[in-house]
Amino acid sequence: MTQNSVKNPKFELFKNEVLGKNVGVLGVGVSNLPLIEFLNGLGAYVTAFDRRTADKFDDGTLEILKKNTKGMVLGEDYLDRLDGMEIIIKTPGIHPNTPQLVRAAENNVIVTSEMEIFVSICPCKTIGVTGSDGKTTTTTLIYEMLKTEGYNCYVGGNIGRPLLADVELITPDDIVILELSSFQLQSMVHSPNIAVVTNIAPNHLDYHKDMNEYINAKKNIFTHQSMDDKLIVNMENEITDAFENEASGEVVKFSLRERPKHGAYVYRSKIYFDDEPILRKADIKLPGEHNVDNYLAAICAVQGLVKKETVSKVARTFGGVPHRLELIREFNGVKFYNDSIASSPTRTAAGLRAFKNKVILIAGGYDKKIPFDGFGEIVVEKTKAVVLVGATAEKIRTEIEKTCEKHGTGEPIITCYTLEEAVKSAYSLADDGDAVLLSPACASFDMFKNFEERGNAFKEIVALLGKEEL
Known part of the structure; x- marks a missing residue:
């Protein structure tokens, strides 16, 4: 693939920020290896940090790390050895309030994440999807609809590879679809242009200190939007329905049982967006009412970008994502x-x-x-x-x-x-x-x-x- 010939000023600024800097990448899962290679290619001095010891990595991973880092800090005490880092890119599973990260930030170290950096420098429209249930299917449906319509799309976040490593390939005419967990959203200070919240119910309370922290993390998908952006929420979920009161831009709702003032709903076995019929409910190949919900959310996200014939075609042919019924x-x-x-x-x-x-x-x-x-x-x-x-x-x-x-x-x-x-x-x-x-x-x-x-x-x-x- 050829690199995008149009300069992305935000990316150029990011390159200058990491050039010659000591950058620590916390967590060396398979998904972070492309990120480490990418940062090394930009001239950063990368150190890889991980709880595991070297004998727990396969030979291929070790080879990539040795080639693309100036060193590795491994073992149970890896977070206690962050001295010398100027930028820390943490994996989503590490809570931002971890004492070692708080101390680093107090010492003027930039503590961020791959997703936070990507959203801040992405040159094209971004669609983010979060929720307690249905994230992956809704994200994939949006991607399938846009791809079938003819858009060049990238998928990332919880699924796919780290998109920051592909940012040079992305053009202003592309569309990026992101599945975002509460872990990824908790420290975000940028929001996608179109934010979808499928639903919210108690989840991940082993990670978040309480339900309020979990909800507030989810809110970051729209908290930093502008007036030109869009928030899509589940009207039947009391928590997400209330997000309307905090939105900066357009609010679109979806419901299986009621008709929203503006949005997608089911009426007499058909799915509508506002007054327009989009497809028959029976056309949806995926089983279960929860998947009808996922279609309603996806239809709201692609409204104005995709023809209803395209939505219907995807509904009849899309067989689902593995591990989901x-x-x-x-x-x-x-x-x-x-x-x-x-x-x-x-x-x-x-x-x-x-x-x-x-x-x-x-x-x-x-x-x-x-x-x-x-x-x-x-x-x-x-x-x-x-x-x-x-x-x-x-x-x-x-x-x-x-x-x-x-x-x-x-x-x-x-x-x-x-x-x-x-x-x-x-x-x-x-x-x-x-x-x-x-x-x-x-x-x-x-x-x-x-x-x-x-x-x-x-x-x-x-x-x-x-x-x-x-």
Whole structure:
């Protein structure tokens, strides 16, 4: 690819700011390697910081680090050795109020993030998507609609590669779509031109000190917008609906059940934007009302950029993103669905509602300190049996049993120690025509690196059913 021949003055300023400076990159995941190479190419003196020791990196990663850094600071005490850095680029998982980073900022060290830098120097229109549920699907839908319309688009943030490494290739006519987590947004002082908030419910309370901090982090997706920018919110979510009162620019809303003054909604099995019908609800290939919600949000984001025929074409052909209600196999009349992305009770509830018949649910995982209040109601309503695994198994069991006692009902609840054991137990409970759904309602970190690894493990276990003695 050829570099953008039009100079981006913001990028030129950034190059001058990092040239010859000691830049510390905190966190050496695969996604940060292109960033380290990029900074080294700009003439920065890069030091890589990571909690892991050198023996935990593969040879390829070590080779890139040795070639593109002036040194590495590794081990549990890596944050205590930031002396000498002039700029620190932190990974989103490190809280901005970490004492070592606060001290560095007090000593006039610039503490920032890859995403914060990128949004501040990006030369084209940016669309940001955040929310407790539905971020990735909504982001991908926006990308698919714009790409199908003919735009040259880049996708980044929580998905894709670090876009800062590609900033020289981006032109003013391109469009960038960003999936943004509360971790990325918490310290942001720039907002995208179009901000989408799908919904907000308790999440990541193991990271944020309380719900208010979580909400305020999400707000940064629009807090720094101008009058010419746009905020898109879920009208049915009380928290996001109230954001209208703090918006600087145009506010567009979406709703499954009501008609907003300005925005997207469902009426008589059709999706409308204001007075214009856009597509039939039945055209949407993705299952579940939560995916209709995702389409409403995406339609608001691309309004004025994409023809309704393009939206309809994407709806009929887009089959979804992996690990999101993904049908992976039918074996002996039992269908297995991978919804590993569901790392909160609200996300699992949305997945359960996508099924007409009761399912066998596999749930449980890392405890993000979010409440399961009310979760038992949807589980009892939509499942015929539950298989629990991981650190939150007993927490979820208590909620389900409390609901069963309240209604005078009961259903099998089995606790397992491994995902493999959970899959085999779920299959043993299934009859011909049943569905087994992995939708954990929790993060994966007690047993897996991320939800993708968890989902892939589930796929591998299901693929082996019938090929070994159960």
